[in-house]
Amino acid sequence: MKKRIIALGVVSLALFACEMNQKPLEPKVRVDANTTDDQKFSYMLGVQFAGPSFENIAMRLGEYFDVDYLSQGVIDNAKALKDTSFKVQIPMDSMRIIDSYFAEVSAKRTDLARPDSATEMSFNGDYSKLRAYVDSVMKTLPIKRPAVVTYGEVKVNEKTTEMQKYSYVMGTQLHTMFHGVEKQFDQDFDGDFFLQGVRDACMNVLDTTHAVQMSSDSIKAVNDRYVVKVREHMQKRREEFMRQKAEAAAAARDSADAANDSAAKAAETKAPAEAAADKK
Secondary structure (H helix, E strand, O other): OHHHHHHHHHHHHHHHHHOOOOOOOOOOOOOOOOOOHHHHHHHHHHHHHHHHHHHHHHHHHOEOOOHHHHHHHHHHHHHHHHOOOOOOOOOHHHHHHHHHHHHHHHHHHHHHOOOOHHHHHOOOOOHHHHHHHHHHHHOOOOOEOOOOOOOOOOOOOOOOOHHHHHHHHHHHHHHHHHHHHHHHHOOOOOHHHHHHHHHHHHHHHHOOOOOOOOOHHHHHHHHHHHHHHHHHHHHHHHHHHHHHHHHHHHHHHHHHHHHHHHHHHHHHHHHHHHHHHHHO
16 A cells, blocks of 8 residues: 555656746736735635635545636626626536536545545544544645646537646636625625735745745734624624614504504494494
């Protein structure tokens, strides 16, 4: 088993060396002294959403996302949310098929990393040890790198690979998550900075010389500020909801009281007429 792991590691390193030909790309937008807090927050979300998934899914599937198709998914999903006549390039039914296909790919790759029966028995049923073993072997398996990234527009067609399609699907999902944060705050954030964060995080995984434009400390500081903001916003929403609820209850009571008063007056008016009728 050890020889197999070493051999796979050598293949992985060789593949990495052969494909390290990506030239630095000029970012579409820059985080600098003029960048607003909202733009920094948008960028930070792109980094946080894309970076871990880009790396983890590559380990699970044996292939990195195509950054250009991932980006196109983000761009198209943003357009589709703003313009209902615009449709993303992969329909929902096809997305589910693609998800199912790569779930099978992931399962097969995980099987490659499972220990032999003797090694597994040595764990005495401790799942955490088995999981750690599988993860350690998964990290040695070769990972296919994407084509050279261009930041250009791409189209899904008959020549598009399954991984490129999956990259596109993941891009739409990343933007859906971003839009979910917008709804939490009841405001629009900067989609261009979010997309740049996605791109920078992915490029940093492919090559650490492609640094993200915010330090870890800056990202944490922005994140902390917006955690406070969203809590304050949610508190205001709760207070507004309770105010509206109280107003609705008061209006309902006033309406009921008015109806009771009207009924009482009608009864008072009717009573003398009924008494006169009785005397007759």
